[in-house]
Amino acid sequence: MFFSDGADPPAGEAYTRSFVEWVIQTGTDYALEYSVQTGLNFVQAGCAVFGLGGLGFVARRAAFPIARPVEPLYRRLHAEGGPHLRWHERVSFGVNPYAELSRKTAVILQGRTQEGKTTLLRTSIPWIHRWNIFGMRWLCWKGIYLNGAEGCRNSSFESWVTTQMFGITTAAGSEIKRSLWEFRHAQWFRLTMETLRMPVFLPRPLFIIVDQFEELMKRYPEQAIPWADAVASYHTRNNLARVIFVVNSEAGANSLLNLDWKGSRFTKVVLKPVTALEQLKGCSSIDRDLFAQCEHNVGLHNIALQAIARGQMTTEGVPELVQRTLKRWELDFQVAFPLHCHTSWLTLELPEAKRKLARGLEVLLREGDDGTDEEIQDEVQAIMAVVRCTLKRLDARQLFQITQSGWTDALSNKYLATPGLSSIDAIVVAKHIMRLMGNAADWKSSQRQPQQQQQP
Structure with missing residues (x-):
């Protein structure tokens, strides 16, 4: 029954041997076919998983292309x-x-x-x-x-x-x-x-x-x-x-x-x-004299050392380089005053805070002015008249929470027909107000004011 050609099956030992060979051959074929199919299924499943993972990775990269927060x-x-x-x-x-x-x-x-x-x-x-x-x-x-x-x-x-x-x-x-x-x-x-x-x-x-x-x-x-x-x-x-x-x-x-x-x-x-200067190691290669000329600034020392090595300057030009560079760095990389209101202002009563702010502002407006006393007096009084009118009805929240750009707009009466300060005066006064509030309340307001000239 195991032979398809219709021939009679062999008898005895020959029949048993043929049956065993058939079983072995059939089992080998089935095992080979199963192995190939299983391997292909595994590869297919792996590709599917990899594809899904890759799809998720690509989608994530599309949403956050070069995410590097942590x-x-x-x-x-x-x-x-x-x-x-x-x-x-x-x-x-x-x-x-x-x-x-x-x-x-x-x-x-x-x-x-x-x-x-x-x-x-x-x-x-x-x-x-x-x-x-x-x-x-x-x-x-x-x-x-x-x-x-x-x-x-x-x-x-x-x-x-x-x-x-x-x-x-x-x-x-x-x-x-x-x-x-x-x-x-x-x-x-x-x-x-x-x-x-x-x-x-x-x-x-x-x-x-x-x-x-x-x-x-x-x-x-x-x-x-x-x-x-x-x-x-x-x-x-x-x-x-x-x-x-x-x-x-x-x-x-x-x-x-x-x-x-x-x-x-x-x-x-x-x-x-x-x-930093005191803790220079004894075997340090830093030039101590040059380091002192550079005001003990590591970056300035390296800049000056490289300029001297390239022949762009001599040691006599180091003080000028240091002064010019420090001034530039101060202008580009530093704020001129604290940008948040000092807590000492919050302890004052509102009328007293306004008076101190006005007195300090008047001091700052007079500083560095190279005009005559009469010219300075007239200009400052004209500016202060607008400032006092602006401060008059502000409550505490408005006084302490107005930004510098907000002060500029308020003092210049932007978008209004009512005359105010000129644009440049408004910018200067707004900066002075923020400078005063960023420092302690008695920073400038405690300075003595020059006596006002009597008007004819």
Whole structure:
């Protein structure tokens, strides 16, 4: 029955041998066919899974093309801070901004332009928290790095935030808080330990470094301060982040310190040039005389050293280079005054605050004027008449919350037929008002006023 040609089956031992051969042959054929089909099905299933995964990856990349919000902190700062210097070329400042961070306070790192603030942030990271490799990733510090200097090429503050988070302006969901929550929710084990109220392995906060924040304040003075207030709250209120703001001047630091009306939320760390000079190593290759001529500024020292090496200048031209460069840096990279209202103004009664503001404004208007006393008196009194009329009916909210552009429009009576100050006078007076409010209430108003001349 196993033979299709109709021949009689062999008898005895021959029949048994033929049957066994048939079974083996048939089994081999079935096994080979099953193996081939199974392999093809596996390859097909793998291609399908890979295709779905690739489709998801492509879709994600289409939505967030170069998303890079959360990344290893040391690696990011290494790209921003430039190449590593050899040990004999380094300057030790003796401060660690990360050591000043706490649960309730963020850090303001203040230092002059080209002082080495970004390099300090990189080199201060402990070695054990630098490596994002297998076995040490859970120890690696991760964070978000934002560069305020790049805001100069963006048309709006929102565009700056988006490009810093995602690299382009077409990406959606560019808020920092979203990245903070995604980083927190990825720590499932630590969240479980937090739910069980265990004292160890709690969720780690994310580092947020806002480098060159003062340039961002210069570019967007009305948006940068409220945004910084919200970012600081992620640290001090929500415990989602550890925040460091990097500024260049005392005025930039005070712009943030004036936000401390909610409590002491900032610790200021200052890079002192004298400390840097005293801590130069004995075998350091830094030219001490040139370093002193450059006012102990590391960046200026390198600029002058390279210019001398190229033959563009001699050592006699260093003082002029230093003076010209520092003036330029002060103009381009520093704010002229604190951009947020000082808390001492809020302790005054409203009429007293208006009087102090008017007295201080009159002092500032007289400073640096090279005209005759009679000309100055007439000009100042004409300006002050408009200012007093503008201040007359303002309540406390309006007085302390008007922006610089708002003061300019109000003083010039923009869009109105009623005469006000000229455009340039309104700009000057608005800046003086913001300067007065950014400093303590007695900063200028306590100075003695010159006696007014009697009008005929």
